Amino acid sequence: xxxxxxxxxxxxxxxxxxxxxxxxxxxxxxxxxxxxxxxxxxxxxxxxxxxxxxxxxxxxxxxxxxxxxxxxxxxxxxxxxxxxxxxxxxxxxxxxxxxxxxxxxxxxxxxxxxxxxxxxxxxxxxxxxxxxxxxxxxxxxxxxxxxxxxxxxxxxxxxxxxxxxxxxxxxxxxxxxxxxxxxxxxxxxxxxxxxxxxxxxxxxxxxxxxxxxxxxxxxxxxxxxxxxxxxxxxxxxxxxxxxxxxxxxxxxxxxxxxxxxxxxxxxxxxxxxxxxxxxxxxxxxxxxxxxxxxxxxxxxxxxxxxxxxxxxxxxxxxxxxxxxxxxxxxxxxxxxxxxxxxxxxxxxxxxxxxxxxxxxxxxxxxxxxxxxxxxxxxxxxxxxxxxxxxxxxxxxxxxxxxxxxxxxxxxxxxxxxxxxxxxxxxxxxxxxxxxxxxxxx
Numbered sequence: 417x418x419x420x421x422x423x424x425x426x427x428x429x430x431x432x433x434x435x436x437x438x439x440x441x442x443x444x445x446x447x448x449x450x451x452x453x454x455x456x457x458x459x460x461x462x463x464x465x466x467x468x469x470x471x472x473x474x475x476x477x478x479x480x481x482x483x484x485x486x487x488x489x490x491x492x493x494x495x496x497x498x499x500x501x502x503x504x505x506x507x508x509x510x511x512x513x514x515x516x517x518x519x520x521x522x523x524x525x526x527x528x529x530x531x532x533x534x535x536x537x538x539x540x541x542x543x544x545x546x547x548x549x550x551x552x553x554x555x556x557x558x559x560x561x562x563x564x565x566x567x568x569x570x571x572x573x574x575x576x577x578x579x580x581x582x583x584x585x586x587x588x589x590x591x592x593x594x595x596x597x598x599x600x601x602x603x604x605x606x607x608x609x610x611x612x613x614x615x616x617x618x619x620x621x622x623x624x625x626x627x628x629x630x631x632x633x634x635x636x637x638x639x640x641x642x643x644x645x646x647x648x649x650x651x652x653x654x655x656x657x658x659x660x661x662x663x664x665x666x667x668x669x670x671x672x673x674x675x676x677x678x679x680x681x682x683x684x685x686x687x688x689x690x691x692x693x694x695x696x697x698x699x700x701x702x703x704x705x706x707x708x709x710x711x712x713x714x715x716x717x718x719x720x721x722x723x724x725x726x727x728x729x730x731x732x733x734x735x736x737x738x739x740x741x742x743x744x745x746x747x748x749x750x751x752x753x754x755x756x757x758x759x760x761x762x763x764x765x766x767x768x769x770x771x772x773x774x775x776x777x778x779x780x781x782x783x784x785x786x787x788x789x790x791x792x793x794x795x796x797x798x799x800x801x802x803x804x805x806x807x808x809x810x811x812x813x814x815x816x817x818x819x820x821x822x823x824x825x826x827x828x829x830x831x832x833x834x835x836x837x838x839x840x841x842x843x844x845x846x847x848x849x850x851x852x853x854x855x856x857x
Contacts, residue, residue: 439630439631440629440630440631441628441629441631441715442495442626442627442629442716443489443491443626443627443628443629443633443635443674443715443716444624444625444626444635444637444674444676444714444716444717445487445488445489445490445491445625445626445627445674445676446485446486446487446488446624446676447623447624447625447637447676447677447678447710447714448485448586448619448622448623448624448677449586449623449679449700449706449709449710450501450502450584450585450586450623450700450709451502451585451586451587451680451696451699451700451701452502452503452582452583452584452585452693452696453472453475453502453503453504453582453583453584453585453693453696454469454472454475454582454583454584454585454587454618455472455587456696456697456698457585457586457587457588457618457681457682457698457700458587458588458642458647458681458682458698459587459588459589459681460617460646460647460651460681460825461590461617461651461825461826462616462617462618463614463615463616463617465616467597467614468595468597468598468614468615468616469583469598470598472582472583473581473582474579474580474581474598475503475576475579475580475581475582476576476579476583476595476598476620477576477578477579477598477599478575478576478577478578478598478599478600478601479575479576479595479597479598479599479600479601480511480573480574480575480576480595480600480601480602480603480604480611480612481573481576481594481595481596481616481620482571482573482593482595482604482612483571483574483593483619483620483622484517484569484570484572484591484592484593484594485569485570485572485591485619485622486568486570486591486654487565487569487570487625487627488662488674488675488676489627489629489633489672489674490557490562490563490565490566490627491554491562491628492553492554492557492559492562492628493551493552493554493627493628494551494552494554494627494628495548495549495551495552495625495626496512496514496531496548496549496572496622496625496626497546497547497548497549497622497623497624497625498539498541498546498547498548498621498622498623499541499545499546499584499621499622499623500541500543500544500545500546500584500621501545501546501584501623501709502544502582502583502584502692502693502696503541503544503582503583503584503693504543504581504582504693505543505579505580505582506540506541506542506543507540507541507576507580507581507584507621508538508539508540508576508577508578509539509540509541509574509576509577509621510537510538510539510575510577510602511530511537511538511573511575511602511603511604511605512530512533512538512573512575512604513528513529513530513531513571513572513573513574513604513605514529514531514552514554514570514571514572514573515528515570515571515573516565516568516570516571517568517569517570517571518607520594520609521571521612522607522608522609523571523607524556524607525607527556528571528573528605528607529552529555530552530605531549531550531552532549532550532552533547533548533550534550535550538577543693546623546709551628562627562671563666563670566666566671570625573603573604573605574604574621574622575601575602575603576621580621583620583621584621584623585618585619585620585621586618586620586623586680587618587680587698588617588618588646588647588679588680588681589617589618589619590617590645590646590649590650590651590652590653590656590825591617591619591651591652591654592615592616592617592651592652593615593616593617593618593619594609594614594615594616595612595615595616596611596612596613596614597613597614623709624714626715627674629674633672633673633674634672634673634674634716634718634719634853634856635673635674635675635676635714635715635716635717635719636658636662636673636674636675636676636718636719636720636721636852636853637676637678637714637717637719637720637721638657638658638661638675638676638677638678638679638721639679639703639720639721639722639723639724640679640683640722640723640724640763641679641680641681641682641683641684641699641724641726642679642681642682642683642834643657643679643723643726643766643834643835644656644677644678644679644724645677645679645680646659646677646679646840647681647825647834648823648825648831648835648836648837648839649824649825649836649837649840650824650825651825653837655824655841656677656679656840657804657840657841657843657844658675658676658677658679658844659675659677659840659844660840660841660844660845661675661844661847661852662675664844664845664847664849665849665852665853668849669856672856673856674716676714678710680699680700680706681698681699682697682698682699682700682732683699683700683702683724683727684699684702684703684724684727684728684733684735685702685703685704685724685725685728685735685740685743685744685747686702686703686704686728686733686739686743687733687735688701688702689702691705699727699732702743703743703747704743704746704747707747707751708750711751712750712751712754712755717755717758718755718757718758718853719758719759719760719761719852719853720751720755720758720759721761721763721802721847721852722744722747722760722761722762722763722798723763723765725765725784725785725788726765726766726768726776726781726785726833728740729780729781729784729785730768730775730776730781731774731775731776731778732775736784737784737788737791740788741788741791741795744762744791744792744797748760748797748798759799759800759852759853759854760797760798760799760800761798761799761800761801761802761851761852762792762797762800762801762802763792763801763802763804764789764792764801764804764805764806765785765789765792765804765805766805766808766809766816766835766839766843767782767785767809767814768781768782768785768815768832768833769781769782769813769814769815769832770814770815770832771815771831771832772833773831773832773833776831777832777833782814789805800851802843802846802847803846804843804846806846807842807843807845807846808820808835808839808842808843815832817839820835820836820838820839820842821836822836823836824836824838
């Protein structure tokens with residue numbers, strides 16, 4: 417079983433002689449925008465969570481979670497960010513490990529690395545807070561050949577000591593992760609899967625993964641709602657439109673660009689007006705309220721693609737076009753202030769006309785959507801436009817193209833709101849790579 421890691425290390429030893437390397441820094445390789453507290457949110461294909469988390473008020477209780485994530489860029493060192501943003505009591509984590517996923521809850525033998533926090537084994541994160549781990553070396557990433565691991569996934573194991581209380585989470589992972597029974601203790605150091613009988617389709621407490629990379633490595637952030645988060649795409653299939661974009665960039669440029677998904681299912685640009693542990697909302701905080709944590713605080717952001725507005729115009733949002741435009745202007749101004757050289761791309765909002773969702777599909781919503789799209793395309797706010805509406809629209813019906821409607825996760829008929837795998841593929845393929853990462857050769 418140790419041959420896989422041995423082969424990777426052998427590739428490292430056979431690499432070309434060392435030459436002067438450009439300066440390195442941190443880039444965000446994966447992220448998950450947090451919301452909460454659990455179970456408020458919009459997960460997809462969620463297994464029954466009663467055995468993993470019997471009491472949401474207690475949250476995780478002396479148990480280990482093994483969260484599976486897929487880096488978009490591979491470097492030789494990593495660090496992780498843990499969040500208690502929507503917790504109401506201190507979150508105590510220890511026994512944190514990072515390893516290469518073998519399959520299921522098992523990690524590749526020899527790859528599991530312990531993480532420290534200021535040199536200590538554990539960390540206590542106050543309510544509303546977050547904490548970065550110390551950097552950890554990844555010996556299974558070959559020197560200068562991180563692309564060999566493209567498509568592989570990491571298993572991040574963390575032990576919640578005591579009771580977490582209300583849990584900060586990302587509901588719609590569309591990725592299976594694993595957990596021990598409550599009271600099961602610390603098992604993050606284990607390589608096997610025997611201690612992890614329960615599964616979840618969400619991520620908990622973990623919201624960012626950084627890798628070391630040459631200075632100037634581009635980081636593309638996809639920001640939006642469920643159509644960025646990936647509703648109706650394939651469970652464990654990694655076929656959201658940001659995933660398609662990432663693979664295209666890797667095919668063109670190799671292991672030189674990171675793509676981060678900052679979508680939250682149900683998210684709005686301008687609402688809700690209030691959000692917090694005592695007043696949650698399934699769609700998470702408004703775009704403006706979460707921009708600092710989910711985008712501005714990430715490492716190395718160079719491109720920002722914003723696809724959002726459908727939920728503002730739903731019966732849940734009831735926002736005016738003017739309110740959404742004003743919130744977008746404010747978000748773009750904050751982006752330009754923090755990242756003056758960043759490329760800002762506005763994406764046209766896809767149609768929900770005829771949706772079977774009670775909150776969507778009516779004509780007024782579509783008129784507002786079209787007005788927002790005209791603003792995005794012609795308002796001069798963005799540096800470029802991603803024509804997602806054009807890529808998915810059936811001109812005859814005014815809704816999504818028929819082949820983009822059936823649900824890819826459950827096999828259901830679809831809701832005529834969320835594109836399926838075929839729709840996300842068309843969206844990802846429609847992007848001009850030169851507009852996304854201008855100047856990269």
